[in-house]
Amino acid sequence: MRWILEFAIGALLVTSTTARSTSLRAVNKRYVEERNGVNYNVFEHAATNSKLSFVENSGICETTPGVNQYSGYITVGPNMNMWFWFFEARRNPQKAPLVAYWDGGPGTAAEYGLFTQNGPCHFVNNETEPSLNPYSFNEYANMLYIDQPIGTGFSYGNATVNSTKSAAPYVWNLLQAFYDSFPEYESRDFSAFSQSYGGHFGPEFVRYIVDQNAAIERGDIQGTDINVVALGVSNGWFDSAIQEKANIEFAYKNQYRQLINESFYEELLDSYETICKPAFAKCTATGTTEDCFTAYMNYTNEIEWPILASAREGVSDFYLGDIRVPYSRPPTTHVEYLQRADVQKALGARVNYTDSSSAGPFIYSGDDPISFIPALSDLVKAGVRVLIWTGDADYLCNWPGTLDVADAIPWSGQEIFANQTLVPYTLHGTEKGTFKTLDNLVFMRIYEAGHNLPFYQPEVSLQIFRQTMEKGGLVPT
Structure with missing residues (x-):
């Protein structure tokens, strides 16, 4: 049912931080390329044989003075061009963490969440041009929105991925190429957020990153270690x-x-x-x-x-x-906006925008009923902060179901966590939901919120987002 609402990626070798020697840098290339009237900044990454082509500061969506943005493509496999849209943090971007966001579906573009829930801009009162979102997640973090699988959003090329597990290597490859192109973000804390079918994508993609970190440390592969600190999934579909x-x-x-x-x-x-x-x-x-x-x-x-x-x-x-x-539900004004030729040219998009690609390949592969509780277990045991938060007016991925999932995660604190009662969570003294937390696992029920939680409760969502990545944990205010 998740795809009714919202209707991904072999791994490639990557260069390690220590492998950025003078000889390797000599074969990496940076240049400006004109294509169909658009000037792209290009980074050819020798180790992955991938190519980043992006536009800087398009003027679309994020218009806060001094806040940089980049939008474009990274080749993550043979004729597989994955779209990314990066926004600097509005506050202290030089030290802010890096957060990757992909949506659910399977096959829902990241722009759906960007424009309707947590991105720098949104559409208000049927306006045809977006305005700044004061509760954007880039108020706190550098945000990297990723359209996956291929065929979703502005991504294009070989749409061969048909399962969550096969999608993970391509997202990791994108992150590796991104870090090599923008090395200033390598040392930052990294977190991932998603929603809905992100209950599949989030745990598996982040577990894959953690496993690749271990392989890098053992010397089995070369690559950039990603400092994973947190995973957040709102109204997630984890275990059917x-x-x-x-x-x-x-x-x-x-x-x-x-x-x-x-x-x-x-x-x-x-x-x-x-x-x-x-x-x-x-x-x-x-x-x-x-x-x-x-x-x-x-x-x-x-x-x-x-x-x-x-x-x-x-x-x-x-x-x-x-x-x-x-x-109520989020408006879809962004779809028509992103299908405008002038917007696409400014962003550097090469294909028309598709808000939801077909979920068919994932459905027919049997991906939906697979449980990702084992992935959640691996992450909790590895010390990654895991946030499972749910709007309580949603049937599709309802809060009692996600609470049952959180309680079922095997780890050393499972019994204590499962027996905890939910306590009030407040924003400026007003109760917005209930929650429980033990060590690095958090469950939250948010009142008066549907499937796309931050759309319904933007201010408390930003507070929860920020607290999830801070060492102090979830604290009512």
């Missing part, structure tokens, strides 16, 4: 076996609106136990495309579609990402 059962419970009982009656609730629980649960177990046991696709089809047909049909009864317009009546 856990979250599908939670969907049934949430549809029957939540604080906003009952979506199903008691008898239907009992029917759905029976379907889950007799049809869906065994299929999830088989997918986990074999990991085959056939078994995992079957698990996906079972829960879609037996749970998701019936709940959707029931929820729509008697309601003329309904959105599972915000079950309140009336609901």
Whole structure:
């Protein structure tokens, strides 16, 4: 169901920091290239045989004086041109951390989150030109937005990736080439944020980075060590076996609106136990495309579609990402804006903008039912701060389901964490949600927020974002 709302990447060898010798720099190249009337800054990276082509300070979106931005492409594989859009921090960019953001879907462009939730600009009151977002994440961090997989957003070329695990090496390759082109960011703390299907992407991509760091340290590969400190996923889809059962419970009982009656609730629980649960177990046991696709089809047909049909009864317009009546959801004004020829030329985009590419390859590969709790476990054990935060008006990746996921993560503090109660989290003295935290694992429920959490609660989202990357942890204000 995540792709209904939002409708990625072999690894290449990279140069290490110590390998940037005089002889290697001699074969790396920097120059300016004119293409279709656009002047690109080009960096040819010899170690990866990749090429960065980007426009500096396009004047699009981020218009704060003195804040730099770069937009363009990095070749991450054969005819695979991945789009990035980088914004300096508005405050102290020389020391601010670096944060990578990719969206969910699978196949939703990073610009969706950029323009509707956490980026430097947004559209207000049906305006056709964006204005500055005072709660942008680049108020605190240097933000790197990445369109993945290929075919999403402004990325283009061979769209061969069809699973989360196959997507990870290409994102790592982009980061390696980015660091070599912009070495001033190498020593910064690095974090990654995502949402929705980012419950797959986030844990796996960051685990891959941590594993590559270990391989670099062992001398197995060459590359730039990335100082990973945090992963944040809002309203994430991590584990369908856990979250599908939670969907049934949430549809029957939540604080906003009952979506199903008691008898239907009992029917759905029976379907889950007799049809869906065994299929999830088989997918986990074999990991085959056939078994995992079957698990996906079972829960879609037996749970998701019936709940959707029931929820729509008697309601003329309904959105599972915000079950309140009336609901609200982010505007899509950015799509038409990014499809304008003048905007694309200014940014250096070479193809038309696609907000959501097809989720089909990921669905048919059986990627959706795969659990990424093992990846979360590896990250928590490795000392990476993990934030799982959820808007409580969202059905699709609802807060009881993501709480169950957080409680199920195996690590030394699992039992203590699972038995903790949620306590209030405040912003300037006003309660905005509840949370619990132990060491480097945090769970948060945010009130009055739907699937795209920062859209609904921008000010508290910025506070949570900032605190996640600071050593003091999550602290109510």
